[in-house]
Every structure is written in structure tokens, then in C-alpha cells.
Amino acid sequence: xxxxxxxxxxxxxxxxxxxxxxxxxxxxxxxxxxxxxxxxxxxxxxxxxxxxxxxxxxxxxxxxxxxxxxxxxxxxxxxxxxxxxxxxxxxxxxxxxxxxxxxxxxxxxxxxxxxxxxxxxxxxxxxxxxxxxxxxxxxxxxxxxxxxxxxxxxxxxxxxxxxxxxxxxxxxxxxxxxxxxxxxxxx
Numbered sequence: 456x457x458x459x460x461x462x463x464x465x466x467x468x469x470x471x472x473x474x475x476x477x478x479x480x481x482x483x484x485x486x487x488x489x490x491x492x493x494x495x496x497x498x499x500x501x502x503x504x505x506x507x508x509x510x511x512x513x514x515x516x517x518x519x520x521x522x523x524x525x526x527x528x529x530x531x532x533x534x535x536x537x538x539x540x541x542x543x544x545x546x547x548x549x550x551x552x553x554x555x556x557x558x559x560x561x562x563x564x565x566x567x568x569x570x571x572x573x574x575x576x577x578x579x580x581x582x583x584x585x586x587x588x589x590x591x592x593x594x595x596x597x598x599x600x601x602x603x604x605x606x607x608x609x610x611x612x613x614x615x616x617x618x619x620x621x622x623x624x625x626x627x628x629x630x631x632x633x634x635x636x637x638x639x640x641x642x
Contacts, residue, residue: 503537506624507531507533509537509580510530510628512630515606515634517635518635518640523634525608528586529587531585532582538577539577540577541572544567548590549609550609551609552607560604561598604634604636607630607631608629609627609628
């Protein structure tokens, strides 16, 4: 190999080694930061239970021509205080759409990924309290044509991974509403 090729090749390997070492060192810093416990951990009430009575309500517009908002409300209707996983769309909170003949429409929308839930993600609901959030959906997630459909919201925390130090409510709730896709009257 001639000397003109050796110098650039040697410089390339030295640069590669330096960048690799910096990336490894940077990854170790990130891992240490992630795994260190928080200096101010969230406080939880002493009367926190993993069982309780929750209800799920959903509200959607009667009609939509595309994108629409769905309001999801989780209420503690029992007499115990519970910690719940946040109703994160497409992880803990899922939606199904059914045609009028009962056939389920295939979901083709975005898919969310997540890291395991931590104590800081939990929502504490005392008896009578609720948590509500808005979710933006689109009829195109199911390639739905014009017509009336049954929209089902499913809050399911049974199999969701959580790295928490307190008991959390595990269960499945379902609720539905009807929505029509197409031209909507503005009256």
C-alpha cells in the first residue's frame, strides 16, 4: 500500500476511534441519568389501593367529515383512593370502530411507543374525582367511508408495564358512542 493511502486511512481510523469512544461515554451518561432515582419522588396518599370502582365516559361529535376530538373521562365512583396509569392514546387507551353491520374496521392510524410508566406518570383519583383528556382521531385511521359507526373507547391497564413503587389499579373499561362520517349539517 502506498504512503498516500496510508495517511488518510490512518486518520479515518483515529477519527472513528475518537467518535466511538465519545458516543460510548455519552451513552453511559444518559443511562446513569435515566436510572438515578428522582431527588423529589412524588408523594402518594397512605390509603392508596389497587382495587376500586372506576367508570369510563366518552363524548364525540355526532358527525365528522375527517378529524374529530373525543373526550375521555375516567371517574372514581368507588370509596377507595386509586392510582391509575394515564390514558395514553394507543397504549392504555385504545379505540375501535365498528360498521353498522357489526364488523370491526381495521385500524391503520399511528402507533405509539412508550417507556415503562413511572411513579411520576401516575394519576391519583380519590373517591368522586375524575381525570379527563381530549384525543384527536381521524376517520382515515380506519379508512372509514361515509356512514354511521360505533366508536368504542377501551381503557386497559392490565398488561401495561409500569415500574412503580405503589399499588395501581389494573383493569379494563369500555364505553361507546355513535358517530356519522360524511357531510355534516351546520345547523
